[in-house]
Amino acid sequence: MRTLAVALCLTLVVTAASADEPDPSQILREIQPQRDLWLKCIARVARTQLRAGQGAASIADAALARCRSQEFRLRAALRNRLGDASSQRIMEIVRETDRSNLLRVIETVRGN
Numbered sequence: 001m002r003t004l005a006v007a008l009c010l011t012l013v014v015t016a017a018s019a020d021e022p023d024p025s026q027i028l029r030e031i032q033p034q035r036d037l038w039l040k041c042i043a044r045v046a047r048t049q050l051r052a053g054q055g056a057a058s059i060a061d062a063a064l065a066r067c068r069s070q071e072f073r074l075r076a077a078l079r080n081r082l083g084d085a086s087s088q089r090i091m092e093i094v095r096e097t098d099r100s101n102l103l104r105v106i107e108t109v110r111g112n
Helices: 002-014 024-052 056-066 067-080 084-110
Strands: none
Touching: 024 056, 024 067, 024 084, 056 067, 056 084, 067 084
């Protein structure tokens, strides 16, 4: 969630200030349920594949791929609030950060 908050804040700070700009804390509250569902899905898929003996990157990529519908819901919620370009930039950052975090967790759980 911190990554998403930072990405949202940076996006909003870079744009010109106006009275019509969305409140980042309000956006975070609104999209949090979709974010939670996506993260839970990724964790569930990764957990089931830990015993398969695959590499951490393969597990992370498979988890992200299998949770696309939850990712699309999160992306849609962001797009509704911020527009297409901003939501796309934020999701790229969030997706890459979450993948990196998942890799670290998998390696930690495996004791690597």
